[in-house]
Amino acid sequence: MRLTIRSRLTLWYTSAFFIVLILLLAVLLWELQHQLGNEARKVLQIEENWLSTFIDSEFLPLRTLAGEKYLNLAANLREELDERYGLKQQFVVLLIANHGANGKFSGGLKGADKFLASDFFLRRAGSYNVMIAERRYRVRLFRREWGTAAVGVENETLWRVAEETGEILIWLVPLSALFAIAGGWLMAKLALRPVVSAAQAAEAISMENLKERLPAYADNDEFGALVATLNRMVERLAEGVTRLQRFTQDAAHELRTPLTILRGDLELAYQDEKTPEETRVWVQKNLDRVITLGQIVDNLLLLARSDAGSYPINKTLFRFEVILREIFEDLQILAEERAVAVHLENGEPLEFYGDKLLIRRLLLNLCDNALKYTSQGHIALSLRQVGDVIEFIISDTGIGIPASDLPHIFDRFYRVDKSRASATGGSGLGLAICKWIVDAHNGTIAVTSEEMKGTTVRVTLPLSHPF
Ligand SMILES: Nc1ncnc2c1ncn2[C@@H]1O[C@H](COP(=O)(O)OP(=O)(O)O)[C@@H](O)[C@H]1O
Ligand SMILES: [Mg+2]
Numbered sequence: 001m002r003l004t005i006r007s008r009l010t011l012w013y014t015s016a017f018f019i020v021l022i023l024l025l026a027v028l029l030w031e032l033q034h035q036l037g038n039e040a041r042k043v044l045q046i047e048e049n050w051l052s053t054f055i056d057s058e059f060l061p062l063r064t065l066a067g068e069k070y071l072n073l074a075a076n077l078r079e080e081l082d083e084r085y086g087l088k089q090q091f092v093v094l095l096i097a098n099h100g101a102n103g104k105f106s107g108g109l110k111g112a113d114k115f116l117a118s119d120f121f122l123r124r125a126g127s128y129n130v131m132i133a134e135r136r137y138r139v140r141l142f143r144r145e146w147g148t149a150a151v152g153v154e155n156e157t158l159w160r161v162a163e164e165t166g167e168i169l170i171w172l173v174p175l176s177a178l179f180a181i182a183g184g185w186l187m188a189k190l191a192l193r194p195v196v197s198a199a200q201a202a203e204a205i206s207m208e209n210l211k212e213r214l215p216a217y218a219d220n221d222e223f224g225a226l227v228a229t230l231n232r233m234v235e236r237l238a239e240g241v242t243r244l245q246r247f248t249q250d251a252a253h254e255l256r257t258p259l260t261i262l263r264g265d266l267e268l269a270y271q272d273e274k275t276p277e278e279t280r281v282w283v284q285k286n287l288d289r290v291i292t293l294g295q296i297v298d299n300l301l302l303l304a305r306s307d308a309g310s311y312p313i314n315k316t317l318f319r320f321e322v323i324l325r326e327i328f329e330d331l332q333i334l335a336e337e338r339a340v341a342v343h344l345e346n347g348e349p350l351e352f353y354g355d356k357l358l359i360r361r362l363l364l365n366l367c368d369n370a371l372k373y374t375s376q377g378h379i380a381l382s383l384r385q386v387g388d389v390i391e392f393i394i395s396d397t398g399i400g401i402p403a404s405d406l407p408h409i410f411d412r413f414y415r416v417d418k419s420r421a422s423a424t425g426g427s428g429l430g431l432a433i434c435k436w437i438v439d440a441h442n443g444t445i446a447v448t449s450e451e452m453k454g455t456t457v458r459v460t461l462p463l464s465h466p467f
Pocket of ligand 2: 368426429430431
């Protein structure tokens, strides 16, 4: 069975509390026991010593005397014993051998000798607990050459203290156990409250409701950090979802306009009578449109796959300048149609390790832009190696980009002037794709531009050889 964290915390807390409590009680009881024993032992030791010297010094004749003299000395001893023990919670019983018989002398507690079992004096010397008149006595039995002696000291009060302490403790243990369980349960509840409320709040967060956040938990503790981390995660997810939604909308919008135009044209063509020549031109025009649509779909697919991280980047070693030269030649042909000159500087041989198709696409997109947005002047391409990076620069003398638009030109679907862009047949995805390709090769891309003067794009790509 899986216990909840709350039950587990309570269990741990209570067990720990219990172990400490029991240990504490054990030490306490042991110490008490020890002290009680010590107290009685000290008193009895003193009495043993006193009795020994007392009898040795004055009453040894009791063993040998007889008749009147014996009785006198015995009476004397009884008197002395009563004097010493009468007022104390103590007693003494002496067995003194005289001519083969034992004379019994006692002092203190009345009739103490009768309370001692008849065979008590036959036991081994030592200390015993004895009950007399419902009171507890500690009795020490010892032997000297004159006979056997038993000294007792009342132990009752000390035992009471011990017993009562024990009784209190017996109540204390279950009581404190109850407190510990209740306290632990409550503490765990308080400690876990933010988790419960965070879980409830998390329930409300969904794709449709990404504005929702976990309740900010002010305390600067582990839960506070967790909630803050989770909120940042939701923030990132929300941004991602918003971006995705915008991308989908933009993509749909981007496809819709050319499709609408195409449809209108097709409907018209259905009604119109056309000469074969007109039909040829018409078909060519719409074929171009379909090709453009295909390119947009290609670009969208590429970006979608790059987002998902599923675009297979296929790096090989190839000659960078060869690809650039091919594109340059196409560019020259296209530029000839306008009054634009194209130069290539420094086309020196350069080995590069990367995805050949993507690099071609990068160069194509940049050249396409330069050509599209330049109606006169020239376009200059330059390629060189600086340290261990390739530097590719393309600059044009075109219409340029306003400074306020510069920070956005790498955004998807971003175009400086929508009307101008539709005339030039762009979709605003070219630079976004360039940025992704450069990132995939750990490079950099930067654009500087001046309106009506021209634009310069600088790309650097590190030469990362696979060996
Ligand atoms: N060489 C350039 N000269 C002027 N403007 C440019 C140039 N390159 C890019 N731009 C601007 O940046 C925008 C984004 O470029 P891009 O992502 O390639 O989209 P597009 O499909 O419009 O070419 C373009 O619409 C254009 O306004
Ligand atoms: Mg472009």
